[in-house]
Amino acid sequence: MKTTIYARMIFTLAFVVFFGNTINTNAALSKKKTVLIHVVTNIKKDDGPPCVAFDMALTYVELGYKVEMLFDADAAWNLKLFGKDRKNDFDRYEVPADLKKLVTQQFKNDSFLKVKDFGEFLSYLSKKGVKIYVNGTWNVLTSVEKTLKGKENISAYLIPLTLKEMAEILSSANIYMRY
Numbered sequence: 001m002k003t004t005i006y007a008r009m010i011f012t013l014a015f016v017v018f019f020g021n022t023i024n025t026n027a028a029l030s031k032k033k034t035v036l037i038h039v040v041t042n043i044k045k046d047d048g049p050p051c052v053a054f055d056m057a058l059t060y061v062e063l064g065y066k067v068e069m070l071f072d073a074d075a076a077w078n079l080k081l082f083g084k085d086r087k088n089d090f091d092r093y094e095v096p097a098d099l100k101k102l103v104t105q106q107f108k109n110d111s112f113l114k115v116k117d118f119g120e121f122l123s124y125l126s127k128k129g130v131k132i133y134v135n136g137t138w139n140v141l142t143s144v145e146k147t148l149k150g151k152e153n154i155s156a157y158l159i160p161l162t163l164k165e166m167a168e169i170l171s172s173a174n175i176y177m178r179y
Helices: 002-032 046-063 074-079 099-107 110-114 118-127 137-142 165-174
Strands: 032-038 067-072 131-135 160-161 177-178
Touching: 032 165, 046 067, 046 099, 046 118, 046 177, 067 165, 074 131, 074 137, 099 110, 099 160, 110 118, 118 131, 131 137, 131 165, 137 160, 160 165
Parallel strands: 032 067, 032 177, 067 131, 131 160
Antiparallel strands: none
């Protein structure tokens, strides 16, 4: 009887040590992987893809991955601050209450309930460590900025990139998603 108990204890201990280390290793690996979310869709033409992109960025952050977002083409234009209120297009789109509720339930984090619009969502992601890039060449071509690294008409947390920097980020990501 004692032999059976000892055998079970040894088996259980071996199981926990082996699978516990495997789980910890997988968690450590996820923190080292970089997820690049490439946002190209204009939120004024189709709000679905940018919404999913933001949700996936938050999901990967919560799972421990390093997350980067690259706004390009029409989506880069959405980041331009304009009007007397100096807001961008994302500031003008409210995060639906049901989405906030679903995200809060899944990640057990009530702080997301305070996010009002997609501009605040981007700021929230930035504060959680997401690097948020924008195509600097596109910004100059579309007269959003005067220089490749210009930040006069975009939010402070945005990082304008040159074409070479964009190529480096695109080629170094472990996981690539495009919306």
